[in-house]
Amino acid sequence: MQRILSYPEAIKEAIVQEMTQNPSVIVLGQGVDDPKGILGTTKGLVDKFGSERVFDTPLAEDGMTGVAIGAALAGLRPIHVHIRMDFLLLAMNQLINMAAKMRYMFGGEVFVPMVVRAIIGKSWGQGAQHSQSIYPLFMNIPGLKIFAPSTPYDAKGCLIQGIRDNNPVLFIEHRLLYYQRGHVPTESYTVPFGKARILAKGKDITLVGISQMVIECLRARQYLKEIHIDAEIIDPVSLSPLDINTILDSVLKTKRLMVIDNAWMTCGAGAEIVAQLIERNIPRDVVIKRMGFASVPCPTTPALEQHFYPDAKEIALNAYQMLFSGKRAWQPDTELQIEEIEFKGPF
Amino acid sequence: MQRILSYPEAIKEAIVQEMTQNPSVIVLGQGVDDPKGILGTTKGLVDKFGSERVFDTPLAEDGMTGVAIGAALAGLRPIHVHIRMDFLLLAMNQLINMAAKMRYMFGGEVFVPMVVRAIIGKSWGQGAQHSQSIYPLFMNIPGLKIFAPSTPYDAKGCLIQGIRDNNPVLFIEHRLLYYQRGHVPTESYTVPFGKARILAKGKDITLVGISQMVIECLRARQYLKEIHIDAEIIDPVSLSPLDINTILDSVLKTKRLMVIDNAWMTCGAGAEIVAQLIERNIPRDVVIKRMGFASVPCPTTPALEQHFYPDAKEIALNAYQMLFSGKRAWQPDTELQIEEIEFKGPF
Amino acid sequence: MDEQIHILAEKFYKSLYRIRRVEEEIARIYPTDKIKSPVHLSIGQEAISVGVCEALRPNDTVFGTYRGHATYLAKGGNLEKMIAELYGKSTGCSKGKGGSMHLIDVAKGVMGTSAIVGTTIPLSVGYSYALKYRNSNAIVVCFIGEGAVDEGAFHESVNFAALKRLPVLFVCENNRYAIHSHHLSRSHSDNIYERVQTYGMQAERIDDGDIFKIYEFTSNYIKRIMLGNITPVFLECITYRWKEHVGPNDDFHLGYRTKGEAEYWIQNDQLKKLKSLLDTDISSNIESAVDLEIKNAFEFAEESHFPEVKELYTNLFKDE
């Protein structure tokens, strides 16, 4: 029997296991010890590990990031939690000017083992300031590692890897992924940086989806099946470093690529993936397209918000058009009951 | 007779002209009223316009950015000056969560007319925290406009455009461009957003250089002449919005493209340019390459720093290899006296 | 009762009753999913906005927080447009793009609220810089929670306001909590106003929520400004949030705070107090007028249209 956990349960299990085996691991952030416990992911930790290891912070994202870095320099392994990724915009100075650079600018004399958990919001009127997904800003910066897992299995494995890693790690979670359930082994395990995961095999088109967009890709795959298009779905999992080879191999096979960013596209992960493939001289007949957020702040009203984000139908439609451009008219079957995506594993 | 000005003189002239004709224009920033006057660009302004219009600020990048936004909401046109672009990492929250979004998230009820001047450092041991060029982080964000002019002519015209623009504008200046001299008309004029500039015509390869890297491209062009390679040099000038069509036209002609970023490459302007070209289905035989900073923080020692940045010789060598891959060995003539690049205009 | 007090009480009651009832109606409607963005109710804290804003002049400006319904309404923000905004309709004050956390009414001097804590503090200060620069005698009021005081932006902004002697009134609504986190679990001392004094400005605390004191403090500040004595001031108002941090419900069951703690504030409800100062016919007239206005506003919101898809791309830049 496979053990099934939800995404937040997987996150919490990773933290509990690491905190149990290593007293240097601490958790800090606004609300980590409160009754809601960061959507459950830190709930009860303070009772288990005490308020010196699990503590609420003042509303001071820049300062508290520096505090986490300082604690890391002294040998602790802080996990700094932000319930909205948007709040990282207050912490860029410490993350980029310090955490990412300290080891290099001190010639290797120090290291900064810390994890920054950043949750991306979506829907229910989150709006312009509570919905941002700004991983491209961090991908540009050398010295940071970035995970954005989509499955409960990877959530646990990546987080454990991140906690054990001796460098600053950004761990990106999407709220809607919190509904995902899937196989998660009981024991401790790690998922490596720099290794993408093929979530579904296919031969006609490669869909690379980042964070929650990979779920939309999996749904799109169901729509596409109906018209016998067989999509291969890739989750990069690790955004820095990025595993371009897995994507390359897939594209060499399918000759068609769509990257669906969970962010604005300009200077985004999609752009980077495309550029790396081109530099690797992929065959001339490969067709490529990027999708992502509309190039505006996120509006609150659902009437507009639903058009702000790519979704499974739009992905399916674009894929269809890439294969059969102009040949016949098709719309994804709005009646089709897309079964809830659940990750069976093992991976 | 053409009037020749240096790049900083052109900047100062733009500010003086705009301040003279519009009492809403104010200048704030650390050191804007001090004896050095931001490398001369604001020198003497306080005497001319008074300390209410030209003022030093506390060391408070986040807060003072918010102050500038607030003043802009009230109808002033602040020019907020940062002597190092690295300091913008302290101001990301106000720039991205507020300035870029306010008009949209208030449904068009307000506008934020402000200019943020950000100077990029290089050489003389600036090191990891005083050399960053983080325009890709801003290109990702809808709601910001970005200029990075390389010529004195464009410096003046873009800055005037930026000051008159009714939206937040990031104006990026590279310290080494301060040595540039060129034709600058006496009268006031604007240079539009979204229009790239062809700084030199050529038929064999397109070199797109951003900010100071376009100067390196012009130098590379001299080297390449020696072996009869005729490079076309494009300065995007405006990074947001980006004029892809000028680049596209050039690439359709030359079939070869190198983008030389003045920044780290991952999720950079080069990636975006490549992705946009691919999405426009450029012919299959176009060869493409990106160059940019080494993917590490900038080291101080010149022994390493010289390898951190692309330079004219490396650009020329890469261009050569793109054209004659493996056919014969060539090195840019290290003896060749590259004439100082000076912009004759008129443009 | 002295005539002056009576006139004030009537004004205050009208504004306060209106805000309370609007929010109660929001709380009632919320579960139907007609409201399209999270709501942070100010129920229990409204007297601060009312006391301050009743002393303001039309050309004074306010900036508020995501818990901004009271601020918006107290300063005269349009009710129909606010409800339509909550409903995500194109007739909303932000065309449906902002929701409950991004209210604005430029004509009334409500310059906007923000969902990022502390972000409107420097904006208020910058706005007041422009006012002083133009020799206006208007002021800016910056409403914040005590949680915002934790942020570096608070320190930077207060310092600059003090340095430049700007016409800005900071009003800190100290309800003791930032979400579920008590002020004293984020700060060693309970003395915000005293800290602010050290920046070089008058700073006081009103700890019983008395709307008349709040009004008087603001009026005195305005008088001083009109005399040309321009400096910033800071007012810390102790208060209490009755509902959960976000959403329409009570949350005493969560255990981070007790009902007992709330008791003083519920007893001390300024709405009840004001009502007791008024003749019944006066208060019921107010109530029925307001009730009707609210009913109409919700109907307006109901009947309004959602924005058209093309609106997704408008309002990014001015002049485009």
Next chain:
Amino acid sequence: MDEQIHILAEKFYKSLYRIRRVEEEIARIYPTDKIKSPVHLSIGQEAISVGVCEALRPNDTVFGTYRGHATYLAKGGNLEKMIAELYGKSTGCSKGKGGSMHLIDVAKGVMGTSAIVGTTIPLSVGYSYALKYRNSNAIVVCFIGEGAVDEGAFHESVNFAALKRLPVLFVCENNRYAIHSHHLSRSHSDNIYERVQTYGMQAERIDDGDIFKIYEFTSNYIKRIMLGNITPVFLECITYRWKEHVGPNDDFHLGYRTKGEAEYWIQNDQLKKLKSLLDTDISSNIESAVDLEIKNAFEFAEESHFPEVKELYTNLFKDE
């Protein structure tokens, strides 16, 4: 003279003379372009680092600023590696990658200096959190300029240190200027230490630069920590920078400050004062030993190699 004072004076003189002479030598060499990064000299301010660091124990930790030569040396940082770092050599304390603004000596508890103002403040606090967590009786000293006090990070860090009662000593070297900007053109009041008191910690000012007072303040703090009374403290030291903000020259001609203003501090030079307390043979012994050490350090730097090109890509990540 009392024996105890004499012993201290000798120790102080040795450290202070060494720092002064190192920086004078840096200033002398600088125009030759052998030094490969901008230098921010502490000449005139060194007594603060010396007074504090002489009271520290080896396992105490310091964080400094880009004006960090004095801090680094006073805490025992390796001189040869420092000069080699300034020369951009691979033998430098940061392998030539950091330069003058990024000095570190982990073995000696110098945990690094930063070119971004204010960034080491929260680092110091976080480091001290870890010390307290581990029940160490060590402390952290966080050296900053008064300019850093402007930054939001200062407020956030001091607040957290006070909240958690952390073993950290903040030392503010208030030389009145941030580059060319006077403290009072950035802050309304000249009372940093008083503001810090309101966060809930002891905060004092020493305004004459007296090295013995600085030493005594630090020693008392350490004593208190050893007794288990763990709280942060703050020390504001008024001081004066003799040289220009960056570089080896005087800058009184620029006009942002006057030579007259400097006069008190030049008269009051702690180096001179200490020397006057010592027998001539003692001071000359110190001087010749130090002079030799400095000569050797510069020779070491001269003779060291620049890093090899492949070093460009090393040290980005640990374990890679």
